[in-house]
Amino acid sequence: MFILTCACGNELYCSNEESRTAWQCEMCGQWYDMFGYPTSQPAGEIVPEGVTCMTQEDF
Structure with missing residues (x-):
């Protein structure tokens, strides 16, 4: 697991x-x-609708 920090301040x-x-x-x-x-x-990346990445609230 790893955390990415978006330019908007949100953590992924x-x-x-x-x-x-x-x-x-x-x-x-x-x-x-x-x-x-x-x-x-990414080309060919199929992302289920409404699913992006876990957020802090998921823990």
């Missing part, structure tokens, strides 16, 4: 056990790669 709690290559901030919609760099939505 992500799991490296997922097969995903990018995570989307649920507050502003910005995508981040696993190194914390802003990116566009």
